[in-house]
Amino acid sequence: MSGLEAALEPVFAWLAANPAWAGAFIGLIAFAESLALVGLLVPGAFLMFLAGAAVGGSNIDILPMLAWAVVGAVAGDSLSYWLGRHFRDQLRGFPVVRRYPGALARAESLFHRHGGKSVVIGRFVGPVRPVIPAVVGMLGMPPGRFLLANVSSALAWAPAYLLPGVVFGASLVLAMEVMGRLMAWLVLGFGGFFLLRWLIPRIDRPLRLAGNRLARAVGRHPPPGQWGQWLRPLHAALRALRHRQGWLWWLAFVAFLGTLTEALWTPGPQGWERGLLALAEAQRGDLLRRTAWVMTQAGGLLPVSLATVALAAALWRADERRRARFAVFGVVSAVLVAYALKGLLGTPRPNGLTATAEFAAAFPSAHAAGIAALVTVWVTVLPPRVRLLRWLTLLAGALVMTLVALTRLLLGVHWPLDIVGGLALGITLGALPGVVGGARQAGRHRGMSVVLSAGVLLAATGVTQMLDWPDPINAYPEPADRSVPIRSLDDPLATHRLGLGGPAEGFVAQWQGGEQVPAGFEPDWQPAPPWRWQTLLRWISPRPSAARLPVLPRWHDGRRPDAVLIRVGEDPRRRWVLRAWRGAVTPDGPIWLLSLERDVIRPGVLLPRLRRHAPGPEALAALLGPASQRAGLVRLPGPVPRYRSSSDAAAASPQGGTSP
Structure with missing residues (x-):
């Protein structure tokens, strides 16, 4: 042990025994370093490095320390933003600001050049760091936009400032070995992030321009006559390539065709499907099985049907009858096509469940198709002007879809491709009414209709769970017992x-x-x-x-x-x-x-x-x-x-x- 390590050993031992104090100290440093005016006087980068070194030398769990740093940074920037919105131009007269006039000028210049991105950039730029949140508040940046930039930049800032000290404190020899490469990886990570931010809009623009050319080529209206009515969905889907949502619809459609082709070509599971299902079954205990069963009820036939009826009834009452018919068609067609494909293909389920009375064939997952269609209908029904509600609906719906899909795997009742095919089918048919009908007109009551439908879905999910009907938990496979002894040494084992x-x-x-x-x-x-x-x-x-x-x-x-x-x-x-x-x-x-x-x-x-x-x-x-x-x-x-x-x-x- 070196002299420096020996001198710091008591400090490291105390911190290892009191990790909560270390976290509070790191959070306080991050808060002070991010706070307007105070951060100009606090050597935050140096203190974060020392705090990281103390954490590394004490072998404290790094994740709670990173969480403390993120919370402190978000709180400091949020308070700075509030000070800027509250005091406005009075900030220029504060003594600390008068002492550092260049910091405020640079922060204003950064905001005028980059807008909301200045919060992310300013987090990593010297004297501007504790000033930019107050400046964007002073200049009127919307709170929601600031909060998103604040949290996302803090998630990157905390490891960037804390981990180098952690590495140094863990081992001086190891620090000398990996410091250069660690910084290289951090630079590559940040560089890759900003490269994607620059590249994605430049890819998105040519795609939409190509979609616009295709839309002009096919015309505004489908061909006249009876054949035109049959071609109307294809015509609308081609014109939808003008928008990002149209590209996403085509992506879901291609995914469904790919999984359907795979199910037709090779009815049995792929090797990777067997491996992932084995991983899921290895994790499935009594508590996880019960939790997954409760979550999977959200994709059940009864909750999805009741939520669809509630949505259609609310739209019908609001004199949105055409859209109500579209909503019912999107969900009902997804579920019916799913069950029709089950009967036609007869793909066997895992664990021999196809032979039981409770389960039909595997492909595609009707639970995944139903919940995906319902969530997609929610998003297409909402008018574009209610942007916040659309985003909240999309995020919450995507979370519900993901949970239902994972539970089908965790419960051991579907292969992964069954779930992917079900999700793709639900998105394709759930969005088709919106693509064909054009959901861009204003609607006063659609937001409440979607909220009502979501409430009915949650209530029906709870009722089916409490009644244990019509999808009882006893129908699902029990947790696998992997410690059963064999009677003979000659019993076959895996080769x-x-x-x-x-x-x-x-x-x-x-x-x-x-x-x-x-x-x-x-x-x-x-x-x-x-x-x-x-x-x-x-x-x-x-x-x-x-x-x-x-x-x-x-x-x-x-x-x-x-x-x-x-x-x-x-x-x-x-x-x-x-x-x-x-x-x-x-x-x-x-x-x-x-x-x-x-x-x-x-x-x-x-x-x-x-x-x-x-x-x-x-x-x-x-x-x-x-x-x-x-x-x-x-x-x-x-x-x-x-x-x-x-x-x-x-x-x-x-x-x-x-x-x-």
Whole structure:
């Protein structure tokens, strides 16, 4: 330990025992540094660096500290904004402002050049930082726009100012290693953000211009006659490419066609679908199952139907009869098409649920289609002039759609493509009435109609949950029990790893014995470095070491390894990685499923270059042989070699097992 580290050790120990005080101190620094006038006198950047160093040296959890910094920065800027709106031009006469006249002038110039973006830019620019919120308040920036810029910039400012000190305090040696690359990543992150802000409007404009040309080519009205009536939806959809909403509608339509083609071409689940479903089932406990079932009721047939009827009735009462018919058509057609496709395709559900009376076929998800159609109808019904309500409806509706879609996966009743297809179908048919009918006329009561429909949806969701009808929780799969012992050592186990992307490499061995880690591998093998923010920073070190880097995660059947060991030889850039999952529990101990790979780590430009190699037969014999001898195991042949104790092997094979 260096002299500086030894001197600071009592401070670090006290902070580790009192993390709440550290968070309050960081929040106070961020508040003072962002507060108008006061921030001109406080060396906030230096104090944040010192606070970060104290946090890093104390090994305090970084996320609460970042939260404190964000809250302090938002509160300081908000108070500065209020001072600007309250005092207006009187701010120019304040003593501190008269002492720094250039700061106020630069802040005003920045606001006149960049408008609302000046709040984000000013957060990172020297003396302007504590003045710009007061200036934008003084010059009349709307509160909602300021709050959005304030919060978003604080979320980026807190890690940018706190993390360098955290790295420095965690380890002086590590700080010297990764400081340059950490700053490079921060610069790339901010540069990428501003590049996207500059690029997206320039991509959006040519697309809409192309849509305008197409709209002029197809004309304002569909062809006359009977054929024109049939072509009216296509004609309106082509003209909708003039707007961003039209492009989103076409994106949903293409997504539905893609998932439908996939369901027709390969009726069974893809490998990645099996992997994601296994991950969801591995997380599903009693509490999560109950919570997911409550949330999934929002997409049920009864709540969606009642909410649609309420919306249509409110619109009809407000003399919006044409739009009421469109709303009913959008939701009803989405649900009917979903059930019709289920009957035509007959795609099997996970866990054999198709054979039960409670569930029909899988593709597409009717829950996802119904809630997506309803939310899309809400957005298309609202007139454009109620922009805030439209945005709130879009955000809340997108959240409900996402939750319903995730619950179908968490409950184990749909494959991921079923959910994507259902969402795309609901958006396509839910928006079609608005696209065809043109929802741009003013409407006085549409906002209240949407609010009423949302209230009915929530009430009906609660009622179906309390009554446990018509979608009872007992119809859904129970949480999987993954610790059931097997009766015989000869029962079949998995031969290949099922990762998140589907079936992956085969296991190299089934290993008997060892409670925490497979028996016999210690002391040649050591536990892999755990995933913490300190070890994560080592991945940006210009001199990566195989012994210090945490191992990249792998999954089998939705589970992370129960044990991860590494073995580093003479070359510090190469290591063997052993991942072990408990495949079964027997009276004689667990049986482990072993996966082995060779990692070669070399320096890279911003990240190390990692190459993984599968071991050959000779390497496997050299690695597993000494461990099996220490554990007293012998090798039995099979699709996956089985390593058992000598007595079990002799009982299983009268001629005895063969040593590795």
